[in-house]
Amino acid sequence: MTDFETRERAWIALNRVRTRIYRDAERALVMAGLPKLNWYDVLWELEQHPDGLRPVRLEERLLFDQSSFSRQVMRMAEEGLLTREPAADDKRGKVLRITAKGRDMRARMWVIYRPHIDAGMQSAIEAGGLEDVEAASRKR
Template sequence: MQEPSETVTNAWVRLIRAGRAVAGQIEAELKAAGFPSLAWYDVLLSLKKAPEGRRTPREIEQEVLFEQYNLSRLLDRMEAEGLVRRIPYPGDRRRQFVEITLEGRDLQRRMWVVYGPAITRYIGCRFAEGEAEQLAVLLGRLAPSADAECSGNPG
């Protein structure tokens, strides 16, 4: 296997650093506004977008943007806060649905008031619309759905 070029290695480093920096800045803004972390928002948004506002824990894991190392504990905390509720899965007592509550919908909306402008501040105002579209396309090549084996340079 061939070693990555210096250019490719620099792209990797900048990708990771940029992602961490932007997420950290947004996390800090949410915290300063008295909100929970992006992980909470991420779960709430996933549930809000789901049919009937519910998904299985496995579906949540597949949908969210941020790694959930212990989704079960996160859901326990969110349930204790009244943001989600667990519902038995029809016909299978071992499975369950997680459903967003009205309180969860309200928190997601209130968090977006901070989160949305932060995305604009840290991403949107640093790129022209065409550049943001190009960046999204380029990063989309790295997404799991684009997991085809590299056979050389694209283009």
């Protein structure tokens, strides 16, 4: 198998695992009455940056596609999960910061999300679905 074929198979395997984990975790979050993973994604990133992030920087860092990002941020602010404050160096710009309620929500979501990550990764390892990922990582 060529290096390209190994990388291609690894990419496909990673995406299959990610898709399965995302689908199952999102379904479980909704059943628990919690927001979807795109909200978790925003809360996690903001929690990693306690000084806050400008919306454009936040959006660049997110794992999941965020359609209607501006409306989503407004809804999350209305829910008290984050704040939108004027930027210190540019009063027209905004800085987003997670709130205590946002940290609590992210933690509640993680309790449901993490087991899906663990199970999905374990299943892929047991099925041999990540062999190409390991092989591709050795070829760098």
